[in-house]
Amino acid sequence: MSEPEESAHQRLAEDIVSCLLNAYFGKRAPDRMVEEVLYRAVPLGGLERNYTVRLFLKPTALIAPAIMLRGKGPSYLASHSMNNIMEMLRKFVYRHFPIIWKEMITEEFDGSLYEIVSDDCRLIFIDALKTSTIFKPRMEYIAFPITPLIVNEDFECENFSLIDVHSLTNGNADSLCKEYLGDKEVGGWLITKAASVEAAKRERCVVLGALALAMDQQHRHVFTLRKVVSGFLRFPTPHSISTNTSNPHTPPIGSPITIGNLDHTWLNKLPVILSSSSPLSKRQGKALEYYYRAWFMDESDRCFLLFMALDAIFGQGRGGFAVGMKSGIRETLNENIDEKRLDALLGIRNTMLHGGAPHLFASSKYLKYAQQYSSDPSTDTQLLAAKCLRRHIFGDDFRCQDNPDAEVLQRAKAQGLIPSETNFNSIVSEWP
Secondary structure (H helix, E strand, O other): OOHHHHHHHHHHHHHHHHHHHOOEEOOOOOOOEEEEEEOOOOOOOOOHHHHEEEEEEOHHHHHHHHHHHHHHOOHHHHHOOHHHHHHHHHHHHHHHOHHHHOOOOOOOOOOEHHHHOOHHHHHHHHHHHHOOOOOOOOOEEEEEEEOOEEEOOOEEOOOEEEEEOOOOOOOOHHHHHHHHHOOOOOOEEEEEEEOOHHHHHHHHHHHHHHHHHOOOHHHHOOEOOOOOOEEEEEEOOOOOOEEEEEEEOOOOEOOOEEEOHHHHHHHOOHHHHHHOOOHHHHHHHHHHHHHHHHHOOOHHHHHHHHHHHHHHHHOOOOOOHHHHHHHHHHHHHOOOOOHHHHHHHHHHHHHHHOOOOOOHHHOOOHHHHHHHHOOOHHHHHHHHHHHHHHHHHHHHHOOOOOOOOHHHHHHHHHOOOOOOOOOOOOOOOOOO
16 A cells, blocks of 8 residues: 555544544433443453443444545445445444453443543554454455356456356365255356455456346347356355355356357456446446346346446546437447437437336337337347447457357258348347
């Protein structure tokens, strides 16, 4: 950490400690709640409740330090809610109150802790906060089991890894999965290295959002009745594993996503998005998060989030949403897109955004668009969002997934079972 950053963290810790000490009191009041805190280290085999004293916390007084911490503290806290950060601060006081207890003359006192704590004690408390896991979190490996994933060649970078199901434990994955995940189907692992579970989940969204882009529209949203694995494994220390529950990490798609050597080039662009604080990287990360969340949704609902993904990368400029969106799309795709048609598509987006339609099909402009352009606005939105994100974020390095049904489709075309040529009037083609 540089000297300016160290100085900034010192001032932040001082301000937070001042707020915390002003949040805890010795007497009851209508705006305070009972709060038990440790007064000494708990001996081995002891019960924590036998080593606590009672204070009175004003819960609203934790809002100010939580805002400061989230706004100026370590970057991983951007993935945490205000309530979660306030809980972190409460736990810090709970564990570190022995620092204050040592110099307290009596258990009963009037006013706040700030009024009775000495300057020396306050400095020790500040140092404890600066060296705590809040300011200096321990990086932890989180393993997300992914059902529809095949990894032929493991991909590893500083932030995350995509590895074969057997690479996690040097070939002992079957016994590990059975012990911690039961009989659930695991195709591969997404491993993240993050400061908290919340930060790891955010990285999961970005990475899996990118993988979803690699599939064509049909296979991305053909869901089956298969059960995809949920939950994840944590490795808090090199010799310990814990399990956590969660929602499924992918929809129950029928075809797996396959990772090989040829995918490593475009995947190597994700570490910058995950670690950089530049406005461009932040926008790209948000766009992939939106895209990931849209992946799970029904066709009528997902288009709203796809518009938000486009908005994240193109609609944040000074010229306003419409100008930024249209110019960004044209520059990214370098294709002759009908501007009036693009305006009509964005008009549908506006009806959903401003309360005119709860989903795409409910928009009064949906049928008008289809009649005018002989194309489903849903299809156009999905094709446009996917193509823009691929080109804008990954450029020419991006590699799409092979179509697992290519041979079957070719035979069906040769036999005249399906059209050998299609002339859909989509706003853009899906590939290249």
